[in-house]
Amino acid sequence: MIKVVIVGAGQAGALCALNLRRHGFEGEIVLIGDEKHYPYERPPLSKAALLGAGVVPVYVGSKSKFESQTIQLKLNLCALSVSRNEKTIELSNGSQEHYDYLILATGSRPRPFSIQGGELPGIHTLRTLDDANELKRSLDGGGGVLIVGGGWIGLEVAASARSKGLQVTVVEAGSKLCSRALPSELSDYLCAVHQSKGVEIELDTTVSTIDGQDRVEVAALSSGRRIPVSTVVVGIGAIPNAEIALQSGLIVENGIVIDEYCRTSDASIFAVGDVACQFNAFARRPLRLESWENAQLQAMKVAKTILGMADTAANIPWFWSDQYDLSIQMLGLPGEFDSTVSRGSIQASEFSRIYLKDGKITYVCTVNRPKELAMIKKLMLKGITIEPDKLASVKSISELAA
Ligand SMILES: Cc1cc2nc3c(=O)[nH]c(=O)nc-3n(C[C@H](O)[C@H](O)[C@H](O)COP(=O)(O)OP(=O)(O)OC[C@H]3O[C@@H](n4cnc5c(N)ncnc54)[C@H](O)[C@@H]3O)c2cc1C
Known part of the structure; x- marks a missing residue:
């Protein structure tokens, strides 16, 4: 019986498993994730989740769904390394898992924030359900909010925090908000929207230090300004979790390099989602897309490839963001x-x-x-x-x- 092992039980990994079954795969499927939660979607974490009474996860599949599809879900378990010759992966509980096909769906993690005071309690990144719960608790405690990084996650949190009536400052090192995804004029539009809602936007500015006794109290900016803060949210980009791929000798260049079928440089190993870097026919260059749609599409593609039903349809990068009462959608690349x-x-x-x-x-x-x-x-x-x-x-x- 053919065995597919999937490392990373996030959106892309879980969908690989479900799509394999949906398209008739009858072999063994093992889905390994280092979080304790059933696979869930991340987009709500910076939006609705911060506003309601509590963070309610949007699951990719329920416990009963995985059970009924005979997908072995192994949570709280980290894949440490891949032995490509033996076709095995080593796990954090000391066990090994053999595979015929391996899918790496390990996602990405927040870029670390390395400044003086960067370890103080009250400083948050936002990637996981647990992060969202902690951030929500901190925001519910009131006080000033500093957002470090004027990208999508930072601005969505800014909108959520402002909607809760909190004083919010966004500090962005560049001269524009969301500069990779928005043309200059739209970036200016978004900046004006936030300012009209009462958010302070500091462009061309960085955070020099964060001070506080037991937790964050004051942030010192490169402009010389000092602002009182109770919560700091760092959203300065994400790094692909590609270490086990790199250590196993797979080609990694801004993520795990994959072909149009999501195959890595080893034909029995695939990569999908935030961790994968794929040539995009529309953009005419390799892209590592960190988007919900990309995770959906690549998960579908891998399942079909394994089942010999490969499709190589090119997709146009699509991304959305919800801020205040704005539903912003982008298609293509600026x-x-x-x-x-x-x-x-x-x-x-x-x-x-x-x-x-x-x-x-x-x-x-x-x-x-x-x-x-x-x-x-x-x-x-x-x-x-x-x-x-x-x-x-x-x-x-x-x-x-x-
Ligand atoms: C707060 C937030 C808001 C977002 N909003 C939007 C949005 O509005 N629109 C949009 O298009 N996209 C949005 N995204 C992006 C989208 O959620 C991601 O692109 C998508 O989750 C990628 O799925 P993935 O499966 O590749 O990675 P993930 O969902 O991150 O899953 C990867 C999983 O693998 C686990 N893992 C990593 N290494 C190992 C290992 N060695 N062993 C076992 N498990 C491992 C990780 O812990 C994680 O659980 C948002 C992301 C975040 C964080």
Whole structure:
């Protein structure tokens, strides 16, 4: 009987297991995770979870689901190393697990924050359910909140904390918020939204030290400003958990390098999700995507590959973020463009901003316009060439997608 071992019981790992069964895999499946929780989704952790009465996990699958699918879920267990010659992995309880196929779905972890005072209680990162519970407790205690890093997680926490009535300051080392994912003008829009809600945004600024007796009390900024804080949230990026892949000799370059079938440099080992770096046909370069959709799609792809039903359909990177009453969605990647089109109203926070190069849409950001984003996706997938004026003037994008 063929045995698939999956390391990492997060979104991608759990979905690999469930998709294998869904598509008819009859062999043995072992899913190993170092957290104590059943596999859950992370996006709510920086959004709704911080606002309600308690953090309610959104599970990828229930206990009974894994049992009924005869997926052996081994939690609280860490995979320490891979022996590729023997096709075994060594586990933290001293045991070994043999595999025919191994899937590495180990995700990523928050980039460490190394400054004086960076270890004080009251300083949080946000990756896991336990992190969210701790952060929520800290926010519920009141006091000033400092967000280090003006990326998505930081801004979502800023919005949640502000919605709880807390005083919030965001410190960003660069000159723009979310600069990797947003063109400059949209970054400015988002900055203005937060400022209008009462969040203080300090750009081109870093945190020099954090001081306090038993926990955080004051943060000193590179501008010389000192702000009283009760909670510090560090969101300065994530590092792929690729160590066991690297130690086993797999190719690792900004994550575990995989081909279009999610195969690593060893044909019996796959990698998926945040830890994997894959050539993206739309972007025409290797990308390590840290997104919910990427975890979904790659998990599906691996299951199909193992079952000999491989599909190599290229996807257009898609990401969403919820902040205040804004549902922000981005499709494609910001980069070169020669024309832009606006639809809707920025003032009313209900708009699409579309970027084109040689008549083809390369990137779109919608705010509170989910249906339009879906229609624009169709245009992008078809690679249709469009007159910007027409794109701006049609009543519905569906007229162009037909
Ligand atoms: C707070 C937060 C908010 C987010 N919001 C959004 C959003 O709005 N939109 C969006 O598109 N994406 C969002 N994301 C990103 C999305 O959640 C991730 O891209 C997705 O979770 C990746 O899934 P994964 O399975 O690759 O990694 P993970 O879900 O991180 O799972 C990896 C698992 O492997 C475990 N593991 C690691 N090493 C080992 C080992 N050696 N042995 C055993 N287990 C191991 C880890 O502990 C973890 O449980 C968010 C992420 C976070 C943290």
